[in-house]
Amino acid sequence: MTRLLPYSAAALVALLLALLAGIAIGETQLSPSVVYQVLANRLWDAGYLVDPIDQGIVWNYRLTRTLVAAACGAGLATCGVILQALLRNPLAEPYLLGLSAGASTGAVMVALLGLGAGALSLSGGAFVGALLAFALVLLLARASGPTANNAQVILAGIAGSQLFNALTAFLITKSASAEQARGILFWLLGNLSGVRWPSVWLAVPVALAGLAVCLWHRRALDAFTFGVDSAASLGIPVRRVQLLLITCAALVTAVMVSIVGAIGFVGLVIPHALRLLLGGSHSRLLPASALGGALFLIAADILSRTLITGQVIPVGVVTALIGAPVFALILVSRRKQR
């Protein structure tokens, strides 16, 4: 516990530096001092003289999208950690398990079929979609074999993703105008351009709450190391913990997808790399993954804005470009282990 303080201080500094980079770097380069002055003006009325355009860019565009990127990265990485621990599969991840695809379908249904309007009902649609997709995936995995915790879950997840992606595509072709369709497709690939302060107030608390719930159950997550029966004999109410934490993962994923679209592989790459570095103990792995996810998505967002000048690549494309090869590496190294 005595080591807690220096680590949290280092984490905070890293996060602040990343936020600063996320705000400063972009099509219009801003110097760190300008960024500082704008923030100081806004946060404690420092009264610096700053160009109002710079002020607007920092406060309304860059800061919001960087904060949302951090929250999404942290939330998705946390979800990855929980799903990997509970399903005993290092490849489990919201995106690969079809949660993101289901959430997309739900959100698109709300957006296109008009089952309500506004950010919250979109998240509501995404949430229901994520839960339905996940339930379907688990049922499929269970039906394909008695031990639903190995390759079957991932296969079922891929099948579920395909189904829901097809449904989303069907809905878009059937009901959306060309312009709507382009917007939705861009959003589906992961897009941070549209986020403003209301999204920050949704994403940040949800990510923090998800992390807090998981940290509260860190010993239970540890107890799953040797499987479900072993967790039960260590005094964990297995069903209750699984239900609670998987619902938590579905909720966090759903909220994130409803804000930024389906961003894949964050929940896979970050926990996997940190597990190699720090070992499996969740009291370290959970906060480290949340931080790592936040830094990773901020970096991916910066890349998405700067790789091609004058154009924004969907951030989900950037994470997939990094994540897919890592996924392949994990598969190969797992095969060598056996």
Add this chain to the structure above:
Amino acid sequence: MNIMTSAPPVALLACQGLGFRVRDTQLLYGIDLNVNPGETLGIVGPNGSGKSTLLKLLAGLRTPSSGSVYLLEQPLTRQPRRQIAQALALVEQQADTHDAISVFDAVALGRTPWLSALAPFSAEDTAIVDQALADVDALHLRQRTWSSLSGGERQRMHIARALAQRPQLLLLDEPTNHLDIQHQLSLLQRVQALPVTTLIALHDLNQALTCDRLAVLDKGRLVALGAPLEVLTPERLLKTFGVHAHYLTDPFDGACILRFRAP
């Protein structure tokens, strides 16, 4: 069966009319068993006779299809998992992990039922884990990673984890099947010397002779229960295990040894 009228038996762990089925297969039939405080009760039987299944039911990991289990005279189904885990520890026949976990952390999982979300891992917990490691002669492995351990070392760590739970009752499913002869003997000796009640599934019938009592399972039925020499008669061994056997007396200390021949 009228469980309501029959009083729960006075024992640390007990079961009455315990039956278990998976889909159409009945795996256990009406088992009555009392585990007395302090004893070492061995469970023997051929492969697939239901030893592991019985231990899982007694530990509350499976729900019986008929009958019930009593832990400390309370029905197991009415006790929270945490409370059960504070009284009873189970070492499964096979449990492994791909996680990169250190030996100390693996054994420290045994403290889980005693820790809460806010309580940090205390110096006392560390001392208990180290004692458990010492009990299985493995303090020197403390810093190793799990994946670097041999099969027998892993098995000893599972037992250490169960000991770190500080249970009154220890349920061991074939704890010696990967161990070298020295560790087999020392493990059985240590377990029997510990002030815990032990239920142990064994395959080596000569080792089973050192238990206080033996239960013999055959195709899901409890066919004999009692003192080892009364239970493991040559007729029983032929009928249940399908081998001819007779007892020899060790001239060294006068102990009985079983010798087997294929029929």
